[in-house]
Amino acid sequence: MGRRRTTVSVFVGLTFGLALVAAPLQVNATGGCIPNNDSCGTNSDCCSGYCDASEKCAACTSPSDCSPLTSCDAGVCCNGSDTNCGGDCTDTCSDCGVCTQDSDCGGGTCTNGSCCSSSDFSGCGGTCATSCGNTCSDCSSCNQDSDCKGGTCTNGSCCSPSDASGCGGTCSSCGTVCENGRTCGNDSDCENFTCDTVTKTCCGGFDSDCSNGIACSSGYDCVSGTCDATSNKCCGNGNHDCTSGTSCSTNSDCVGGLCNGGVCVQRKPAPAVSDRTAVFVGAALLILGLWSVKRLAARRR
Numbered sequence: 001m002g003r004r005r006t007t008v009s010v011f012v013g014l015t016f017g018l019a020l021v022a023a024p025l026q027v028n029a030t031g032g033c034i035p036n037n038d039s040c041g042t043n044s045d046c047c048s049g050y051c052d053a054s055e056k057c058a059a060c061t062s063p064s065d066c067s068p069l070t071s072c073d074a075g076v077c078c079n080g081s082d083t084n085c086g087g088d089c090t091d092t093c094s095d096c097g098v099c100t101q102d103s104d105c106g107g108g109t110c111t112n113g114s115c116c117s118s119s120d121f122s123g124c125g126g127t128c129a130t131s132c133g134n135t136c137s138d139c140s141s142c143n144q145d146s147d148c149k150g151g152t153c154t155n156g157s158c159c160s161p162s163d164a165s166g167c168g169g170t171c172s173s174c175g176t177v178c179e180n181g182r183t184c185g186n187d188s189d190c191e192n193f194t195c196d197t198v199t200k201t202c203c204g205g206f207d208s209d210c211s212n213g214i215a216c217s218s219g220y221d222c223v224s225g226t227c228d229a230t231s232n233k234c235c236g237n238g239n240h241d242c243t244s245g246t247s248c249s250t251n252s253d254c255v256g257g258l259c260n261g262g263v264c265v266q267r268k269p270a271p272a273v274s275d276r277t278a279v280f281v282g283a284a285l286l287i288l289g290l291w292s293v294k295r296l297a298a299r300r301r
Contacts, residue, residue, distance in 0.1 A: 033045065033046060033047035034046050034047060035047055035057060036057045036058055037056055037057065038056065038057055039055055039056060039057075040055055040056065040057045041055065043065075043067060043068075043077065045057065046058075048075060048076055048077060049065075049066050049069050049076060049077025059075030060072040060075055060076065060077050061075075063077075066078075071087070071089060073085070073087075073089035074091050076089065085097050085099075086100065086101075086103075086105065087100070087104060092106040092115075093105050093106065094106055095114075095127070095132065096114050096115060096116065096131055096132040097114065097115045098113060098114065099113060099114065099115045100113070109123065109128075111123035111124065111132075114132040114133075116128040116131060116132050116134065117131075120141075120142070120147065121136055121140055121141040121142060122140065122141070124136035124137070124140055124147065125140070125141075125142050125143065125144075125146075125147030126143070129146055130146060135147060135148055135158075136148050136149065136158045137149055138150060138158055138159050138160055138173070138174060139157055139158065139159065139174035139175075140157070140158050141156055142156060142157065142158045143156075152166060152171075154166035154167065154171055154176050155167075155176050157175070158174075159171035159173075159174050159176060167179070167189065168182075168183075168184055168185060168186075168188075168190070169185065169189065172189055177189060177190060177191045178190050178191065179202065180192065180201070180202045180203055180204070180205060180207050181202065181203075182201060182202050183200055184200065184202045185200075189202065190202035190203075190204075191205070192204040192205035194210060194214065194215060194221075196210055196211050196214050197211075197214065199211060204217075204221045206218070206220040207220075207221070208221065208222060208223060208225065209221075209223060210223065210234050211234060212224060212234045212235055212237065212241060213234065213241075214233060214234050215232060216228075216232060216234050217232070219247070222234035222235075222236075223237070224236035224237040224239075226242060226246060226248070226253070228243055229243065229245045230243045230244075230245065235253070236248065236249070236253040237253070238250065238252040239252075239253070240252060240254065240255055240257065241255060242255065242264045243255050244263075244265055244266045245263060245264065246263070247262055247263060247264075248262060248263060248264045249262070
């Protein structure tokens with residue numbers, strides 16, 4: 001009888017001991033959580049985050065299964081889900097999925113709240129623009145027009161419609177100014193800060209391309225090769241618009257019509273004669289004439 005009791009006691013003890021050993025092994029084998037269909041006590045015991053009414057770990061079906069976690073994503077409870085992806089959930093967001101950080105995205109890039117595979121420029125343009133609408137704002141780097149909100153990628157920068165085929169206008173604020181010969185609306189459009197109001201193109205910078213009447217710093221700025229010494233505007237080429245002291249090649253270059261020694265000079269008009277002086281001069285000439293006639297007549301006698 002004592003022997004039987006001893007055997008039963010040993011058997012019970014071994015069974016209990018094996019149970020104690022088996023439970024931790026099951027937990028450790030799954031990285032510290034209980035897999036689905038195994039017994040559990042609370043949601044936090046389960047790898048899925050959900051311990052069902054039968055006290056078995058199971059896949060969640062709604063956020064209400066997941067307390068204290070807040071979301072159910074693909075059968076797994078998690079926090080911070082963004083449109084059923086990203087956050088702390090195991091599933092990542094596909095392109096254009098809503099996100100808060102790069103780790104939410106399968107492509108690794110969360111840009112302006114959307115996942116995209118890659119972006120060319122600081123999270124705008126490239127695939128982000130074409131698939132998710134994350135286009136680049138003015139002055140952001142770009143490769144093509146479709147990268148830009150304004151629809152214009154000029155010299156590697158986005159800008160809104162410009163005055164001059166992708167330079168000037170709002171592009172000037174991005175440093176995209178017009179080279180000489182490009183259409184311009186005002187001086188600020190041009191790299192040399194001179195917009196020729198006659199040709200409506202940028203000029204200057206010693207390129208000999210500014211029309212008469214356009215501001216210049218030297219004759220090298222002007223088509224005519226002459227920058228007026230007084231007005232600092234291009235002049236010459238027979239236009240009678242260069243003032244005194246300005247270099248010239250012909251009389252027709254000068255306002256006064258006289259080019260003397262390669263420099264425009266002002267013609268000096270004859271001194272004005274008063275009416276009284278004219279009367280005296282006339283009378284004197286008349287008397288002299290009469291005296292001469294009288295003397296000639298006396299000789300003939």
